[in-house]
Amino acid sequence: MKVSQTFIPTLREVPTDAQVTSHRLMFRAGLLRRLGNGLFAYLPLGLRAFRKVEQIVREEMNAIGSLEIKPTVVIPGELWKESGRWEGMGEALLKFKNRTNADFVISPTAEEAFTAIVRDELSSYRQLPLSLYQINTKYRDEVRPRYGVMRGREFIMKDAYSFHANDESLDKTYQDMGRAYRQIFRRCGLTVIPVKADSGAMGGSGSEEFMVESEIGDNTLILCKSCDYAANVEKAECKLDFSPRFSAELARGAAASTPPVEKIDTPNVKTIEELCAFLKTDAKTFIKTLIYKAVNVETEKGMLPEKFFAVCIRGDLDINEVKLAAALKAAEAGLASEADVERLTGAPLGFAGPVGLAKELPVIADFSVTAINDGVSGALAKDLHYKHIAYGRDFEAALTADLRTVKAGDRCPLCSGELYEKKGNELGHIFKLGFKYSKSMNVSYLDENGKSHIPTMGCYGIGLDRSLASVIEEHHDDDGIIWPITVAPYHVIIVPIKYDGPVKEAADKLCSELERSGIEVLLDDREERPGVKFKDADLIGIPYRVVIGDKNLGENPKAEVKRRTEKESRLVDLAKAAAELTEKIRAELAS
């Protein structure tokens, strides 16, 4: 392809709104243009790279027997009402009514559509397992889209959904997907951190996120310096620096020698720090108590739209709201308003404590609290605290759980090594869904004996745009992109010093030789100074650059060949250049 015949509007200037490298380079290299806030058009060069990523994803999905289908992007709202996500998904779900007043969503994900398709066709266990995927447009109504296609509103996702008769079958597909994902990212040249977030409960549930390190990542990863433990902070655990007492009775026993609870005046003491100074004690003796509002709480009596809890944790630790919501079986948990706190505790903000609370406000305790048998906490009245509080003796929790936010410096739950933090961006996610959709949407099949069962499900997503942008984040230098050959829009760029006479002939010949052997070539036939062409070649990052100029076209004609990663080029016999490049590129592509 000649540069003059394609459309690669490179820019010297850095777009002002582009805050991250990939966004800047995708614009400067003419891969992408903006259509609106969070809406981008891929131009020819960008689309070629995008399609390479897409094809790698497709090949690896097909290789593990997942079957490609294509549902619509616009999905009837009815299906989302069946699954319960019509209301539960939050505002990022774009809903609309059409002219006939029917409800629709623009798919941000497609559990409902795939479940509906399978529901209508599934009858026998012989049809299981079934793994289906699509590579299709998605829309998330981000309030503040940013970082180019890294967090856009419209994007392309590969999403797969699998259906199984039993956990072993789900686990096999889940493992296959995990391997396929590693293969996909490896082939794209991406270094991912697979983050297991397996709750371990029931043996059935499981989830793994594939992260890339990124300063603009919206995930915090907790990693171990000594082993390969990696977790999203939302789910990270750590080695405990205390010995939890899971039964209240045991805790009560440990408090045998603790003096009785004593009320103390603490005038003008507001923070835990001030209280520690005032009492000359350590934050670790403090029982921090926060009032939380949980939304859509599953209880034995059905779903409660909201419920309040007093959540306790050791004074030096922080509550992890994702863990809390999971422990409460709630859709979400967040701090209650000041008014709610005053109403529920009878005291101003800052004096909540677990002792003497009304029954309507159950105590939820982090395991750390169960180890406190002589602690301090608010006394449910202004400027008053209790000391000598013992868990099990002076109060009990309705539920104890791991609720702490793990931090850098905590110890690894696997090897006791030191944990550290990284910012990460999620590129992919594999997840054992279980019966959530198959149950709510009434999917069933008959087993060998004609008995009806509900299939268990998994779901598996990869963001293609974000993966492509991450390739650029990982592979670039000050001059531009450095494409891995597998996703490069072209393999070779031929730069004739001046596209004329014998140089033109030599360039055209090399171009057609390479193209005949399946190598993708860009030929810079523009009437520009060599410096401009070299700068553009570096910017758009084509893996191999071949310069052809008069001075090397003597008796023994040569071309200057340079990898994008190399500083210096080498002279190669022009007659052998096509064969040599073809061989190298084929080998790299196959590896």
Next chain:
Amino acid sequence: MKVSQTFIPTLREVPTDAQVTSHRLMFRAGLLRRLGNGLFAYLPLGLRAFRKVEQIVREEMNAIGSLEIKPTVVIPGELWKESGRWEGMGEALLKFKNRTNADFVISPTAEEAFTAIVRDELSSYRQLPLSLYQINTKYRDEVRPRYGVMRGREFIMKDAYSFHANDESLDKTYQDMGRAYRQIFRRCGLTVIPVKADSGAMGGSGSEEFMVESEIGDNTLILCKSCDYAANVEKAECKLDFSPRFSAELARGAAASTPPVEKIDTPNVKTIEELCAFLKTDAKTFIKTLIYKAVNVETEKGMLPEKFFAVCIRGDLDINEVKLAAALKAAEAGLASEADVERLTGAPLGFAGPVGLAKELPVIADFSVTAINDGVSGALAKDLHYKHIAYGRDFEAALTADLRTVKAGDRCPLCSGELYEKKGNELGHIFKLGFKYSKSMNVSYLDENGKSHIPTMGCYGIGLDRSLASVIEEHHDDDGIIWPITVAPYHVIIVPIKYDGPVKEAADKLCSELERSGIEVLLDDREERPGVKFKDADLIGIPYRVVIGDKNLGENPKAEVKRRTEKESRLVDLAKAAAELTEKIRAELAS
């Protein structure tokens, strides 16, 4: 691919809501399932066929130098406001507001997006011509979607847009597109009727529709029995059976011997037929006068939201509203309400005529009226008509134009042959847009002398889903689909009589031999009776069927090979079957 490892839910029953063959067969063959009204999911087999059509389209677009890009499906409403189509497009345009209250559309077509992209990058004449396309999701909010993907709400369209410095350049791309379209439809096995709808005015405008004959077509085509004249009835012309008088003066002269206008009582006469009987005359002497309301009329003084006209045509002819709207430079033209007619003509419905009308109601006349120099028409009062009306003498038209609806039996405008009608479905459309979008959206470039110009544009669409459905409409029999090899989801289906022992070995071997040479094979490994497998093979329409059974696996093993189109199979040496099939299929694919 083994049938047991894919997902082809064939049906014996015909879906009740499927009214057309392609819809029925796409469901029965397991290509498609319904997600909602006008929303369909392609299952694996359907998607494979769909991708073949897509790839043919892509190859032919690339071959003429059009460049693929990928804008978003969701487009900011701002761009549509700039072009004027935010209001002008009608209710099939799906508009929505997102959570930040910004306006968006789901693309039904992408003139705005492409024009915006080019506007921002175009500076010099050296960048022109530029031809860009996408193959992407579209949405039209059809009130009554039907016929499966033939008229769905969401669909995939290839839409291309080209930008040019002059008409010659636009014409070249337009011609290239026309050739590419013919090539695309030929490769898909589709017989299309290219319908030219060139207005011929100004030499610049032009349009060609690619139709397939279809009983459910929403277009009426006018075709000539003697030559290749083909036109959409909306624009069809015919040879005139009268001699029009373009100047009123000339018409006046022709009326020299016509008696003066005379008012006649016509009690209880309502239809033209009754009037002809009453006056013992022919409908051809009647000047049929209808009051039309035109919407968004371009005038010298700017755009009028609505304007009324008295439209006259010879009594035996009918007004073509598309021609009328074009002649009036209006967005639309439709019959005025009864109340409007009474208010404007001062007479009840049925007594309008061109003589004596108020100036506010200009007369628009079909050319046929200019040839009437002794005609009859309503006298603007109940039960009264005028006779002896002569055009030019008794009234003049503000505008004369070709407004008639051409019908079967009319004569060809090219060769005078007899015209006939067919119902057709539009699969593609190429169109010279001119400056409509480049002007309203302020696109410009500088010429050699640094002078600013507006580029002229063309647009070119193909509906992919509809094309695929049309392939099935054209290629099927009572047993199922008969895929042309170019778009067949698989080239060969191997049917082992019983997938076991030596039969299994032979089937597996043939399958892998064929796959190694790039042939796409489906292997029916199911434990079903041969009759069931044969029926399914016919239903899904794979071009070559190879049956392998015990009885032919003697000393000189054979396979039964049959084309889907053939009644009888032939015995082929099993050892040579792969080579023979590969050779045939490659030749067919290359032709």
